[in-house]
Amino acid sequence: MQKMHNSPSLRRRLTWYVVIILATLTVMSGTAIYVGTTKEADEVFSAALVQTARILDGFITRETIARDHQRLQRALERGPTAHEYERNLFFAVFDADRNMLLHSSQAPELPAQDIAPGFSEFRYQRRKWFTFALEASHDDLLIVVGERSGARQEITEYIGSGLLLPLILLLPLVLWVLWHIVGVALRPLQAVTDQVRQQDLRQLKVIDVEGVPGEISPLVTALNQMIVDLDAVYLRERRFVSDAAHELRNPLAALLINIDNAIEESYEREVLDTLQSMKVSIQRLSHLVSQLLALSNLEKAGGSVDFEPVDLAGVCASAVAAAGTRAQAKSVTLDWQMPAAACELSGSQALLESMVANLIDNAIRYCDSGCRVVLRCRREGKALLLTVDDSGPGLDPEQLSRATARFYRAGDTNLTGAGLGLSIVENIAKIHGGQLQLGKSTLGGLCASLRFEID
Amino acid sequence: MRLLLVEDDKELGGGIRKALMRDGDHVDWLTDGEQALVAIRSEDFELIILDLQLPGMDGISVLRSMRREAINTPVLIMTARDTVDERVLGLDSGADDYVVKPVELKELRSRVRALSRRSHGFAAPAIVLGDLRIDNSTQQVWYRGNLVELSRREFALLCEFANRPGQVLARGQLEESMYGWADGVESNALEVHIHHLRRKLDSQLIKTVRGIGYRLDAENAQ
Numbered sequence: 001m002q003k004m005h006n007s008p009s010l011r012r013r014l015t016w017y018v019v020i021i022l023a024t025l026t027v028m029s030g031t032a033i034y035v036g037t038t039k040e041a042d043e044v045f046s047a048a049l050v051q052t053a054r055i056l057d058g059f060i061t062r063e064t065i066a067r068d069h070q071r072l073q074r075a076l077e078r079g080p081t082a083h084e085y086e087r088n089l090f091f092a093v094f095d096a097d098r099n100m101l102l103h104s105s106q107a108p109e110l111p112a113q114d115i116a117p118g119f120s121e122f123r124y125q126r127r128k129w130f131t132f133a134l135e136a137s138h139d140d141l142l143i144v145v146g147e148r149s150g151a152r153q154e155i156t157e158y159i160g161s162g163l164l165l166p167l168i169l170l171l172p173l174v175l176w177v178l179w180h181i182v183g184v185a186l187r188p189l190q191a192v193t194d195q196v197r198q199q200d201l202r203q204l205k206v207i208d209v210e211g212v213p214g215e216i217s218p219l220v221t222a223l224n225q226m227i228v229d230l231d232a233v234y235l236r237e238r239r240f241v242s243d244a245a246h247e248l249r250n251p252l253a254a255l256l257i258n259i260d261n262a263i264e265e266s267y268e269r270e271v272l273d274t275l276q277s278m279k280v281s282i283q284r285l286s287h288l289v290s291q292l293l294a295l296s297n298l299e300k301a302g303g304s305v306d307f308e309p310v311d312l313a314g315v316c317a318s319a320v321a322a323a324g325t326r327a328q329a330k331s332v333t334l335d336w337q338m339p340a341a342a343c344e345l346s347g348s349q350a351l352l353e354s355m356v357a358n359l360i361d362n363a364i365r366y367c368d369s370g371c372r373v374v375l376r377c378r379r380e381g382k383a384l385l386l387t388v389d390d391s392g393p394g395l396d397p398e399q400l401s402r403a404t405a406r407f408y409r410a411g412d413t414n415l416t417g418a419g420l421g422l423s424i425v426e427n428i429a430k431i432h433g434g435q436l437q438l439g440k441s442t443l444g445g446l447c448a449s450l451r452f453e454i455d
Numbered sequence: 456m457r458l459l460l461v462e463d464d465k466e467l468g469g470g471i472r473k474a475l476m477r478d479g480d481h482v483d484w485l486t487d488g489e490q491a492l493v494a495i496r497s498e499d500f501e502l503i504i505l506d507l508q509l510p511g512m513d514g515i516s517v518l519r520s521m522r523r524e525a526i527n528t529p530v531l532i533m534t535a536r537d538t539v540d541e542r543v544l545g546l547d548s549g550a551d552d553y554v555v556k557p558v559e560l561k562e563l564r565s566r567v568r569a570l571s572r573r574s575h576g577f578a579a580p581a582i583v584l585g586d587l588r589i590d591n592s593t594q595q596v597w598y599r600g601n602l603v604e605l606s607r608r609e610f611a612l613l614c615e616f617a618n619r620p621g622q623v624l625a626r627g628q629l630e631e632s633m634y635g636w637a638d639g640v641e642s643n644a645l646e647v648h649i650h651h652l653r654r655k656l657d658s659q660l661i662k663t664v665r666g667i668g669y670r671l672d673a674e675n676a677q
């Protein structure tokens with residue numbers, strides 16, 4: 001998976017948006033409930049206060065107070081309290097001079113002089129009290145009924161938290177569910193991503209539009225158009241290389257034949273020398289064209305090579321035999337060490353032959369006369385190892401890193417190679433799931449080793 | 456021998472024709488596939504060198520047509536196409552050999568000689584007839600153990616006889632294979648070459664068949 005530090009995740013963003021909206025909604029509805037409940041509770045409690053005041057008004061007169069004061073006071077002070085909320089409620093009765101005549105046991109000390117009929121609030125012992133004062137209908141009494149404000153708040157808080165708490169607790173769950181739902185919804189996008197990632201440049205395939213959601217289908221359609229265009233460009237490029245190489249062959253063939261003609265018809269030593277060196281150049285060009293075509297065909301074939309069981313040792317043996325004359329001509333000793341165990345892998349015989357031939361060709365080409373080239377092939381656990389060692393000049397680290405680049409030729413540029421050999425070797429190795437490694441040989445020169453995993 | 460070269464590249468065709476003519480072979484050169492097929496039907500060639508990319512009709516079609524018509528002349532395909540599939544297609548369409556451009560002259564020559572040899576039923580590169588030994592690969596001729604220096608034309612003429620030992624070869628047939636329609640025929644050129652061969656080898660080796668032509672008689676030469 002590629003790192004996506006700079007690109008925001010659609011999933012994360014969507015989830016956050018929904019969570020923020022949900023949280024805002026929760027807070028807003030919570031506030032509305034709180035305010036509404038507080039107001040409603042106020043109404044109910046105020047009504048109750050008024051009601052109580054009116055009942056007291058109906059029963060309490062100067063006469064009943066004077067007659068039953070002792071009994072009333074006793075009844076009011078009788079403990080224990082029957083309900084914890086009792087403590088929050090009180091009543092008191094004043095005469096016209098604001099002397100308290102009668103009061104319930106929890107009644108606070110009221111600022112009697114300030115009490116006016118109707119609703120009012122006051123503080124006593126750091127607590128807020130709501131009171132309702134009513135002028136008695138018979139005597140000039142003032143009936144005050146009160147209630148501690150905490151009671152109302154408790155109720156509204158209770159109602160509010162009862163509604164809000166589940167919402168707050170549910171939020172993580174909602175977040176989790178959302179995360180997964182968004183993930184599921186975005187799955188088609190992942191499928192498209194996978195299809196794009198699996199594209200092989202050699203065999204570009206259009207992405208399946210079926211099942212792709214409407215939101216990303218324009219993107220997929222655009223991608224498909226790009227893939228079609230890209231495929232056309234790639235095909236054209238491959239054709240160009242192959243056509244160009246192909247078209248080069250006719251004039252090259254004519255040049256070669258006519259130079260051969262001139263050589264046969266000429267008797268002057270100097271002219272012959274010139275013609276011979278021209279011929280060498282043409283052979284070099286021909287080699288280049290062949291290698292270019294081979295590389296182009298390799299890239300064209302890519303994944304569509306037919307595999308069969310191939311004996312790598314056999315391929316090596318015949319490649320060594322084929323290169324014998326060239327090695328002899330350059331006085332290079334070519335050794336082939338037969339492996340003890342079978343070296344079979346699944347691959348293309350023709351391509352593997354070309355690969356080994358190119359490796360040997362490369363070694364002989366860069367070796368001076370008298371050098372030694374050793375080809376080895378062996379099985380190592382679940383892998384096949386093919387190495388070509390030479391006692392030639394080798395490559396320095398800087399050259400090593402560039403050796404498989406196309407048209408790269410180390411050292412003496414008068415050498416006849418086209419610089420495509422190792423590129424071809426690497427391509428063929430890749431087709432077979434192998435890897436080319438270049439390093440220093442124990443013989444002193446270059447060691448090219450190929451490793452193929454087999455099962 | 457008389458060859459047909461079908462190649463649309465002027466320089467290449469000209470070069471090959473020149474080289475093979477120098478060897479004493481007669482080369483008819485055409486640049487068009489359809490014309491080539493017409494010539495193959497009407498003329499008698501010993502070997503055809505065929506390019507595949509041709510104007511008029513492509514080489515494979517020419518090859519298939521002639522094989523369908525039971526014309527068994529050996530065909531050497533000479534083309535720029537070099538993949539295995541293309542080689543297989545060429546050979547399976549009836550070609551006897553396949554060579555990829557660019558080709559060196561000596562390789563082309565040796566392939567032509569090998570095809571010609573095989574079409575006459577010889578597998579070994581040297582033809583031995585009595586005291587006469589002709590080495591096609593080195594173009595050397597021995598008679599009674601002695602190396603005989605022959606010009607290219609004389610060698611080609613001797614090969615014409617050696618390929619058909621004992622057979623009477625008509626004058627016109629020999630002239631055609633030596634010079635063909637494209638050359639200005641010198642009236643007594645054939646006689647001159649026959650005379651040289653008899654002088655260098657043996658006067659009795661090539662017999663004149665009055666009114667018809669000549670015959671190689673290697674067994675009974677004195």
